[in-house]
Amino acid sequence: MKEETTMNNWKNFTKGFIKENPVLVMLLGCCPTLGTTTSAINGLSMGLATTFVLVCSNIVISLIKNLIPDKVRIPSYIVVIASFVTVIDLLMQAYLPGIYETLGLFIPLIVVNCIVLGRAEAFASKNGVWASCVDGLGMGLGYALALMILGAVREVLGSLSIFGWQFIQADGILVFVLAPGAFFGLAYFIAVVRRFNK
Amino acid sequence: MAKKQSSLINMVLTLFVITTVAAVALGFVYYFTQEPISQVKEKRLKEALTKVLPEFDHQEAEEIDGTPVYKAFDANNQLVGTAIEAVTDKGFGGDVKVLAGFDTEGKIFGYSVLEHKETAGLGSKMGEWFQEGGKGNVIGKDLSTEAKVRKDGGDVDAITAATISSRAFCDVLNRAYATYTASGNTCAQQTEAEPQEEVKEEVAEKVEPTNEGGNDNE
Amino acid sequence: MAYILIIISAMLVNNIVLAQFLGICPFLGVSSKVKTAVGMGSAVLFVMTLATIVTWLVQTYILNPLGIQFMQTVAFILIIAALVQMVEIILKKISPSLYQALGIFLPLITTNCAILGVAILVGNGTYNSMGLDATSLLPAIVFAIGTALGFMLALVIFAGIREHLAKLPIPEGMKGVPAALVVAGILALAFMGFSGLV
Numbered sequence A: 001m002k003e004e005t006t007m008n009n010w011k012n013f014t015k016g017f018i019k020e021n022p023v024l025v026m027l028l029g030c031c032p033t034l035g036t037t038t039s040a041i042n043g044l045s046m047g048l049a050t051t052f053v054l055v056c057s058n059i060v061i062s063l064i065k066n067l068i069p070d071k072v073r074i075p076s077y078i079v080v081i082a083s084f085v086t087v088i089d090l091l092m093q094a095y096l097p098g099i100y101e102t103l104g105l106f107i108p109l110i111v112v113n114c115i116v117l118g119r120a121e122a123f124a125s126k127n128g129v130w131a132s133c134v135d136g137l138g139m140g141l142g143y144a145l146a147l148m149i150l151g152a153v154r155e156v157l158g159s160l161s162i163f164g165w166q167f168i169q170a171d172g173i174l175v176f177v178l179a180p181g182a183f184f185g186l187a188y189f190i191a192v193v194r195r196f197n198k
Numbered sequence B: 001m002a003k004k005q006s007s008l009i010n011m012v013l014t015l016f017v018i019t020t021v022a023a024v025a026l027g028f029v030y031y032f033t034q035e036p037i038s039q040v041k042e043k044r045l046k047e048a049l050t051k052v053l054p055e056f057d058h059q060e061a062e063e064i065d066g067t068p069v070y071k072a073f074d075a076n077n078q079l080v081g082t083a084i085e086a087v088t089d090k091g092f093g094g095d096v097k098v099l100a101g102f103d104t105e106g107k108i109f110g111y112s113v114l115e116h117k118e119t120a121g122l123g124s125k126m127g128e129w130f131q132e133g134g135k136g137n138v139i140g141k142d143l144s145t146e147a148k149v150r151k152d153g154g155d156v157d158a159i160t161a162a163t164i165s166s167r168a169f170c171d172v173l174n175r176a177y178a179t180y181t182a183s184g185n186t187c188a189q190q191t192e193a194e195p196q197e198e199v200k201e202e203v204a205e206k207v208e209p210t211n212e213g214g215n216d217n218e
Numbered sequence C: 001m002a003y004i005l006i007i008i009s010a011m012l013v014n015n016i017v018l019a020q021f022l023g024i025c026p027f028l029g030v031s032s033k034v035k036t037a038v039g040m041g042s043a044v045l046f047v048m049t050l051a052t053i054v055t056w057l058v059q060t061y062i063l064n065p066l067g068i069q070f071m072q073t074v075a076f077i078l079i080i081a082a083l084v085q086m087v088e089i090i091l092k093k094i095s096p097s098l099y100q101a102l103g104i105f106l107p108l109i110t111t112n113c114a115i116l117g118v119a120i121l122v123g124n125g126t127y128n129s130m131g132l133d134a135t136s137l138l139p140a141i142v143f144a145i146g147t148a149l150g151f152m153l154a155l156v157i158f159a160g161i162r163e164h165l166a167k168l169p170i171p172e173g174m175k176g177v178p179a180a181l182v183v184a185g186i187l188a189l190a191f192m193g194f195s196g197l198v
Helices: A001-013 A030-035 A040-067 A070-094 A097-106 A109-110 A114-124 A129-159 A177-198 B009-054 B124-127 B163-182 B198-205 C002-013 C024-029 C034-066 C068-096 C096-109 C115-125 C137-165 C178-191
Strands: B057-062 B069-071 B079-088 B096-103 B109-115
Touching: A001 A129, A001 B163, A030 A097, A030 A109, A030 A129, A030 A177, A030 C024, A040 A070, A040 A097, A040 A109, A040 A114, A040 A129, A040 B096, A070 A097, A070 A109, A070 C068, A097 A109, A097 B009, A109 A114, A109 C068, A109 C115, A114 A129, A129 A177, A177 C024, A177 C178, B009 B069, B009 B079, B009 B096, B009 B109, B009 C068, B069 B163, B079 B163, B096 B163, B109 B124, B124 B163, C002 C137, C024 C096, C024 C137, C024 C178, C034 C068, C034 C096, C034 C137, C034 C178, C068 C096, C068 C115, C115 C137, C137 C178
Parallel strands: none
Antiparallel strands: B057 B069, B069 B079, B079 B096, B096 B109
16 A cells, blocks of 8 residues: 555656656646746756745645635635745845846746646645645656756757856857747757657 | 535635735745845845946945946045946847946946847847957946947947947947936046937948948847 | 837837747647637737736735735736636626627636736836836836737737648647747747847
8 A cells, every 4th residue: 555655656756757747748838938948057947946836836735725615716726826936036036136037027927837727726636735745846847857958958059058158169059049949949849759758 | 624615705715814824924935035135136236336346345326317326435435436327228129237337537447237138149248248358348448438339430349240239338338427427526627418319320321331241130 | 109119119029929938828729720819819908908007006006105016926916817707707798799709718818927927017117118107007008008919919920820830741740839839939030020120
């Protein structure tokens, strides 16, 4: 019995990486994916900020799910999520001001990231605290990983550097750090992941 | 535990309780992050000022026509320089905000681009291009004669393929200098508030093509 | 004149979908037919203008005087959610024909980050106001309208292309979303031509 739950938790954790990856397979949360992945660091920090909100809101929602009447479910979830978004917003302002400035508008916009509300509705409102926490962590890290890889690819091609380290002193293919590059990058990323998921 | 009924009272009460708890909790977080946030802001301002001004001990902030002006003093309360946070809307992608530092003689001591939306890889180079050792070095320049790019008859080397961004940069410097003179610490002989527009337009078009390359994107 | 510039800047130069990456979900989701694209666009135009006015009032007369700007995210998302519900109910009562046209898109709008994004930009006064006072109401409304028009424009162009795309032979892995993203990338490239216009 116990072994089974561990297995389950492990499954809940890993499904977010490839099989049910929120961006690459379920196509949720595309806006920050396109908007913040100009470099690997930016993508990673956006992903981690989302993970924080995802885990916290999943935990709280699975705790209070029985106290909330069905009809005001969604507004209540939104309040919980928005509160955690504000918390991470304030914390980043205080302790990571540089990253906060580059991510800008996309931090408060975690509220409307479909992944967060989607997991609250689809998972946390039906499962226990521990499972919800694991689910949030898995989904969040899967999201962060996808964002980091996309960011890294765009950074390598666009500015010939990786994690801020410039390996060739020259201009890259600029279009990759600009808006169109985001669309192209994500398109091919999704196509590649589809190939492997088959 | 049974699920609560969706009666009106229940719904209103739940929402009310949740929002109240959220508001109180956020109030707490806000209270505790207030201090670090203002410290960080202070620190970043100080860092930015150290970059553009000679060594100083403390600074005084004031505002002239909505433009922030920071006067820096040494330990003996002697003025060592003035930094001005100027903005122009003439950038290629939008506003360009620059912190420009002037020494006591009104020469540019340093600058730092605080905000810009110029194209990455072209106009965005302005952060390094005009620094000391950069190709369009403006450090040490006396702005009593307006800063202008070569195409417009000035002596500032524009960023390759980004003339508009470079013009915006010159404009922001000129604005900073105008505020600098307005802040009262100018060398008395050059107080004329230059009318900025007229000269620019005429010279703009007809200057022999420079070797900057024809591909002028910005 | 400045108002016209705000519209051009918000609609073309800083197009919300193709340059700012907001509102991507409905952009990819509902834009396979021109007709639905127009419907979604008008619903966004309607709600965005209304939401901007209400959130502006809340920001100026409640959040700022009380010094509780940190409640912005929570307050705005609740306002938008409530507003969308209200518009839905009122529209059903007053104009059933309009409700038929816009109704199905309204629930989708709550989680459209373009709405919240514009509300936050206006609330903080950090949008491109072309020299006008960014904290007053009229430029804010004009900015909201321009942004929504830009959203509609991108949506309609995109839908028009996708209608044709459906008939083309596309490699298996690129079918659907990846192909759509490539099209969006090319559109973004085209829209980059507008930069420097104002």
